[in-house]
Amino acid sequence: MHVLAQEQLRLDAGPVDYVLLALYFAFVLGIGLLARRSVSSSLDFFLSGRSLPAWVTGLAFIAANLGAVEIIGMSANGAQYGMPTMHYFWVGAIPAMLFLGVVMMPFYYGSKVRSVPEFMLRRFGKPAHLVNAISFAVAQLLIAGVNLFLLASIVNVLLGWPLWVSVIIAALIVLSYTGLGGLSAAIYNEVLQFFVIVAALLPLTIVGMIKVGGWSGLVDKVSTQYGANELSAWPGNELTGFGSNFLSVLGIVFGLGFVLAFGYWTTNFVEVQRAMASKSMSAAQRTPIIGAFPKMLIPFLVIIPGMIAGASVQEMMVFKQTGEGNVEYNDALLLLMRDLLPNGILGIALAGLLASFMAGMAANLSSFNTVFTYDIWQAYIVRDRPDSYYLNMGRWVTVGSTVIAIGTAFIASGYSNLMDYLQQLFSLFNAPLFATFILGMFWKRMTPAAGWSGLVFGTFASLSVFLMAENEVLDLPGQGASFVGAGAAFVVDILVSVVVSLATRPKPAAELVGLVYGLTPKEERTASNTGEDAGWYRRPALLAGIVLVIVIILNIVFG
Amino acid sequence: MSASNENGSRSGQRAGVFDVRQVIAALFVLYGLICTLMGLFGTSSQEIDQAAGININLWSGIGMLIFAGSFILWGWLRPIVVPTDSESESS
Numbered sequence: 076m077h078v079l080a081q082e083q084l085r086l087d088a089g090p091v092d093y094v095l096l097a098l099y100f101a102f103v104l105g106i107g108l109l110a111r112r113s114v115s116s117s118l119d120f121f122l123s124g125r126s127l128p129a130w131v132t133g134l135a136f137i138a139a140n141l142g143a144v145e146i147i148g149m150s151a152n153g154a155q156y157g158m159p160t161m162h163y164f165w166v167g168a169i170p171a172m173l174f175l176g177v178v179m180m181p182f183y184y185g186s187k188v189r190s191v192p193e194f195m196l197r198r199f200g201k202p203a204h205l206v207n208a209i210s211f212a213v214a215q216l217l218i219a220g221v222n223l224f225l226l227a228s229i230v231n232v233l234l235g236w237p238l239w240v241s242v243i244i245a246a247l248i249v250l251s252y253t254g255l256g257g258l259s260a261a262i263y264n265e266v267l268q269f270f271v272i273v274a275a276l277l278p279l280t281i282v283g284m285i286k287v288g289g290w291s292g293l294v295d296k297v298s299t300q301y302g303a304n305e306l307s308a309w310p311g312n313e314l315t316g317f318g319s320n321f322l323s324v325l326g327i328v329f330g331l332g333f334v335l336a337f338g339y340w341t342t343n344f345v346e347v348q349r350a351m352a353s354k355s356m357s358a359a360q361r362t363p364i365i366g367a368f369p370k371m372l373i374p375f376l377v378i379i380p381g382m383i384a385g386a387s388v389q390e391m392m393v394f395k396q397t398g399e400g401n402v403e404y405n406d407a408l409l410l411l412m413r414d415l416l417p418n419g420i421l422g423i424a425l426a427g428l429l430a431s432f433m434a435g436m437a438a439n440l441s442s443f444n445t446v447f448t449y450d451i452w453q454a455y456i457v458r459d460r461p462d463s464y465y466l467n468m469g470r471w472v473t474v475g476s477t478v479i480a481i482g483t484a485f486i487a488s489g490y491s492n493l494m495d496y497l498q499q500l501f502s503l504f505n506a507p508l509f510a511t512f513i514l515g516m517f518w519k520r521m522t523p524a525a526g527w528s529g530l531v532f533g534t535f536a537s538l539s540v541f542l543m544a545e546n547e548v549l550d551l552p553g554q555g556a557s558f559v560g561a562g563a564a565f566v567v568d569i570l571v572s573v574v575v576s577l578a579t580r581p582k583p584a585a586e587l588v589g590l591v592y593g594l595t596p597k598e599e600r601t602a603s604n605t606g607e608d609a610g611w612y613r614r615p616a617l618l619a620g621i622v623l624v625i626v627i628i629l630n631i632v633f634g
Numbered sequence: 635m636s637a638s639n640e641n642g643s644r645s646g647q648r649a650g651v652f653d654v655r656q657v658i659a660a661l662f663v664l665y666g667l668i669c670t671l672m673g674l675f676g677t678s679s680q681e682i683d684q685a686a687g688i689n690i691n692l693w694s695g696i697g698m699l700i701f702a703g704s705f706i707l708w709g710w711l712r713p714i715v716v717p718t719d720s721e722s723e724s725s
Contacts, residue, residue, distance in 0.1 A: 091672060095665065102661045109652045131654060263654045268699075270658055274665065278694045286686040417681035419672035419691040525635060 083401030084232045084402075084409050091421030099271060099426040100248060103264055103433070107252025110260035117466040121445040122189060122352050127259070129358035129613075131266055133365030134350045136172075137373070138265035141272060142435020143225040143369035146377060146428065149405035153381025154391060157297060157305025158633060160381075164374045166332040171340035172363040172370065173619040179341050180350060180615075181600035182516055184359040186589040189351070191344040192450040198515050198590045199526025206530055208450040209486075210504055211344060212443055217477060219439035220483020226432035227484065233409065233425065242484050245429075249437050250477040252583035253444075254470050258352055261441040265349075268430040269369070275427020276376035279408075282415045283383040293379075296386040301395070305382070309634045330558025334565040338509035345442040357602035367622045371629065377408075384411040436480070444472050451454050503541055506561040507533025510568035518576075519584060519591045525575040537561060655709040662702035671697030 114120050152160040188194045192211060196204035223242055230241035252260045287293045297305050304312075310320040310327075317323040340346055340363070350362035384391050384407035391410055394400045402410065412424050448469050457464075511529050515521050537560040544556035587594050602608060602615060611617060675694025682689050 080709060091668065091676070098661065098664055102657065106654070106657060109657070112652070263657070266654055267658055267661065271660070274662070274694070274698060274701075277697075278690050282685045282688060282690050285688060415685050415690075417672075417677050417685060417691055419669050420694050421678065423669070423694070 084406060084413065085235060086233045086409075086413055086421060086425070087392045087418075088234060088421060088425065089418040091418050092425060095419075095422030096426050096429070099430065102267065103248060103252060106263045106267065107255040107260045108253075110256025110263055112220050113259055114257055114466075117448075117462050117469060118189075119259070120466050121449065122348070123257070123259040123262060125352060126354045127262060127352050127358075128540070129353055129361040131262060132349045132353040132358065132362040134269045135262040135265035136346060136362050136366035137369050138269040138272070139345055139435045139438035140435075141224055141269065141373070141431055142438070143229075143432045144435075145373075146272070146276075146431045147225070147229075147405050147408060148383070149374070149377045150381035150408040151406075153378035154385035154407035155302070155381075155404045156311075156397070157385075158307055158378070159305075159309075159311035159380055159628075160632060161374050162311060162327050162331060164370060165626050165630055166327055167336045168340060168370055169367050169622060171333060171336040172367045173622060174337065175341045175347070175350075176360045176363040176615055177619050179512070179516065180360045180363070181356065181559055181602075182590060182592075182595070183347060184351060184356050185351075185595070185600055189449050190446050191342055191347050194512075194590070195526070196450070196454070198587070199475040199511075200523040203523065203526035203530060204450065204454070205509070206527055207508070208446055208454075212446050212451065214504070215345070215439045215443040216479050217483055219436050219443070219476070219480040221487055222432055222436040222439065223289045223480050224484040224487040226429060228488070229409075229428060229432070233428075238488060239485075242481060244432065245436075246477050246481050246484075249433055249440065250473060252471040253437050253440050257469065258348065258441050258445070262349060262352060262438045264437065265434050267436040268397075271423070271430045272427045272434075273295060273376065273429075274422040274555055276380065278420050279412060279416065279424060280376050280380050280383075280461060283380050283387075283411055286415065287383055287387050293383060293386060297382060300386060302391070307634055309630075326558040330562050334509065334561040335558065337513075337567075338507075340563065342508040342512050343505065344446060345438050348442050348445060355603065355608055357604065357608035357613060357615065360602050361613065364615055364618045371622070371626060380411055380501055381407045384408065388414055423491060440473060440476055440480070443476050444469050447472050447476070448611045461494070503537040503557075503560060503564070504534050506537050506564035507568040510565045511572060514569060514572050515591070519587055519593055520576055520581050521572060522579040522581045524579040525572040528575050529568040529572035532571040533564040536567035537564035539563075591596075653709055653714050655705045659702040659705040661710070662698045662705070666695050666698035666702055668695070669698060 113124070116124070118124055149160060149163060152163070183191070183194060186194065186197065186488055189196060192208035195207045200395050223246055227238050227241040229236050230245075252264060256263075284290070284293070288298055294306060310323045312318065312320065312323045317326055346363070350359045353359045354361050381404075385395055385404075386392070388407070388410045389406060390400050390402045391518050394402050394404075412421065416424055448465055452468060452472075453460075453465060507530050510533060511526060514529075515526065540556065540560035540563050542602050544560070584594055589599060592600075604610075604614060669691045673689050673695050677689055677691050
């Protein structure tokens with residue numbers, strides 16, 4: 076994402092807007108202080124003592140992902156591509172989230188591991204664990220820096236504060252609440268942030284819709300200016316860059332919907348950690364499923380405003396038709412805010428944007444903390460200390476990682492393209508992970524050697540596709556290259572894992588109980604449905620079925 | 635499990651300390667009040683024209699107050715219950 080620096084984006088925020096913004100920050104810090112009271116052990120700090128109700132972890136699950144890339148990036152895609160952007164939500168997230176809840180969560184939660192890399196350690200041993208823990212930790216630090224930089228650059232453009240002032244203030248705020256209250260503070264704030272983000276985007280969408288003359292007005296404007304392709308989600312050729320409709324649909328379903336999405340949602344500890352913090356197996360399973368309900372509806376608050384901006388904001392229309400002017404698609408949401416919102420609600424919109432960026436960064440820091448302390452420090456460097464040592468350690472790791480994130484933010488401010496590449500590289504690394512996990516969970520014969528070699532070769536495969544697309548050996552504009560790369564990583568990872576497994580010695584079955592499907596007794600992987608987990612509306616599989624039906628209906632209506 | 639204890643709740647003690655629902659409701663009461671007041675007294679007709687003829691401050695303010703009210707009601711109807719260890723297993 077580029078550095079926004081245009082005078083024309085400056086919002087004239089008034090005193091009321093600053094009051095609203097200040098109130099929000101006061102609440103964020105207050106939650107940090109309140110959550111601190113409940114922290115007395117390292118498990119409290121890193122996993123909220125596994126005590127949170129499912130609606131809290133479910134909303135946090137979604138809010139942790141509702142960062143800068145999602146809000147600014149997806150509204151930009153909405154302005155550029157229109158309805159096909161919906162695939163990032165309905166195909167690229169929902170099925171994977173349901174799968175995580177119904178199929179994989181029993182192993183994550185049931186095995187009582189404290190992180191996703193720790194699952195790797197118990198299933199595949201040290202080499203796979205180290206690869207996973209280190210790559211995850213590095214990625215989180217860099218992404219936290221990117222989030223911080225984006226936050227600061229938005230504040231810089233909208234309010235005119237110098238970049239470094241907003242970088243440091245934002246970092247200090249995130250540091251104080253994650254350092255004080257650990258994961259609980261991060262999660263409770265994510266829930267608050269979720270509602271503030273909705274309170275910011277909903278009025279914007281409603282006013283925007285009325286401005287363009289309702290749904291039919293938007294349809295009219297988009298189809299006369301840019302053609303009807305942008306109004307239906309399928310087949311989405313513009314988005315994938317495939318000429319053929321069949322390949323485009325296949326790319327979306329297999330590349331985006333299966334490999335990329337499953338890799339991200341089911342193995343990314345930032346997300347899984349929120350579910351691990353919940354208070355029972357049933358609540359852990361429900362976390363991503365409850366999160367799926369808002370996730371289905373968020374595109375209406377993000378993509379639709381993007382489309383409205385593309386069809387009604389003067390600078391955006393000129394840019395889209397001629398490619399000229401000094402705005403970019405990333406500015407779509409901000410331009411719409413500037414044009415429509417009066418002081419008052421404008422302050423809430425600002426709070427919502429900052430909330431979203433801070434949610435992203437706090438999620439990165441809190442998951443980095445856990446992985447660094449448990450999976451790197453406790454596992455390899457300083458072992459067998461009392462719990463208080465690791466709790467204290469976690470607080471200092473938060474301070475250290477914030478300082479590093481500030482550093483990364485300043486690097487990002489100089490090389491915004493570099494950060495784009497880095498993020499892409501990490502997404503490449505995510506693709507083969509899912510293959511290793513799913514094979515390891517269902518095939519008890521899979522060996523430790525297969526665990527790390529599948530990951531390494533799978534990453535190599537996606538990297539090759541990425542490089543070929545960069546050097547134009549493969550001709551895939553749009554998002555097609557990353558879909559193909561992810562598909563290649565998945566296939567190579569499975570092939571290598573199977574071949575290596577057949578040639579090496581598996582772990583004894585007794586060590587795999589609770590980690591592999593066939594070796595875990597049914598009672599151990601079934602959630603209870605009594606007490607606080609009773610009632611049909613608390614049954615994970617039924618809830619997942621309801622979500623699936625709604626998503627199919629949405630695809631038909633907006634397809 | 636005893637039918638009720640001193641606090642009048644059924645299966646344990648009310649956690650009076652920290653309920654995130656009340657924190658969220660508090661923020662939205664403040665937000666709702668500020669926006670409603672802005673909508674009533676602080677929004678010029680020019681700003682209303684700019685927002686497609688809607689007094690969006692007023693409507694969002696009312697919306698946020700209703701939302702905050704529903705969270706307060708939810709917290710009141712279903713308070714957080716901390717299970718008291720000695721008796722929770724026995725029923």
